[in-house]
Amino acid sequence: MMAPVPRLSIEDRMRVVVLHEEGYSCNKIAQKLNIARSTAQQIVKKHQETGTVKDREGRGRKKITTxxxxxxxxxxxxxxxxxxxxxxxxxxxxxxxxxxxxxxxxxxxxxSGLKYCRAKKKPLLTEYYKEEETAMGKRTLARIGAKLFLVMRVDFALSVTGQYQ
Known part of the structure; x- marks a missing residue:
């Protein structure tokens, strides 16, 4: 199976039309521009029918979404x-x-310009890090508890002395 040939540019298509209008046959045009004879014939036919050599609108597969x-x-x-x-x-x-x-x-x-990629897999916490996390939580709770105890103690002392009402 042969590789697909790229589409002719608008300029090359116009050359085909100009050469045809100058009186060249499709065989001579094909030889001169190094294209297939059927390509030259199709371009000439399209120009005679539509007056242009541009691609028709709506070529290709239609989108499924609106x-x-x-x-x-x-x-x-x-x-x-x-x-x-x-x-x-x-x-x-x-x-x-x-x-x-x-x-x-x-x-x-x-x-739309958004790159859709799979989220990177992150390693699970090992036992060491789970223990570290638990210990850190306990330390934080102890620190908060000590501050709370100190606040409650000062509050109690102020209420006993009558300064706090």
Whole structure:
């Protein structure tokens, strides 16, 4: 199977039309511009029918989503940045009746300038760090308790002496 040939530029298509208007045959035009004879014929035919050599509107596959649906996809993705595209597609299907695949969700986010990537896996806390976290919590509670005891003691002393009313 041969690789696809890139489309001719607008300038090259115009050259084909100009050469045809000068009286060159499609065979001569194809040889001169190093293109296929059928390409030259198609360009000449298109120019005669439409008056232009530009591509027709609406070429290619149509999008499955509307502009409104694309805005909803983006809004929902920004609401919770940690959601996967699969869960986002399911949520869109359930809540908004937008039936799209997870791949379409990723495509729409990329087109809008958002990079959709998987959250980085973080290591679980080891036993050492769990113990450190618990000990730190206990120290903090002890420090708060000591301050609270001191405040209560001063408050009690002031109320006993009658200075605090």
């Amino acid at each position: 502009k409104r649906e694309e805005r909803v996809i983006i809004k929902e993705a920004l609401r919770d940045r940690r959601k996967t595209s699969k869960s986002l597609a399911n949520e869109l299907r359930d809540n908004f009746n937008i039936n799209v695949s997870d791949r379409t969700v990723r495509r729409r986010l990329l087109q």
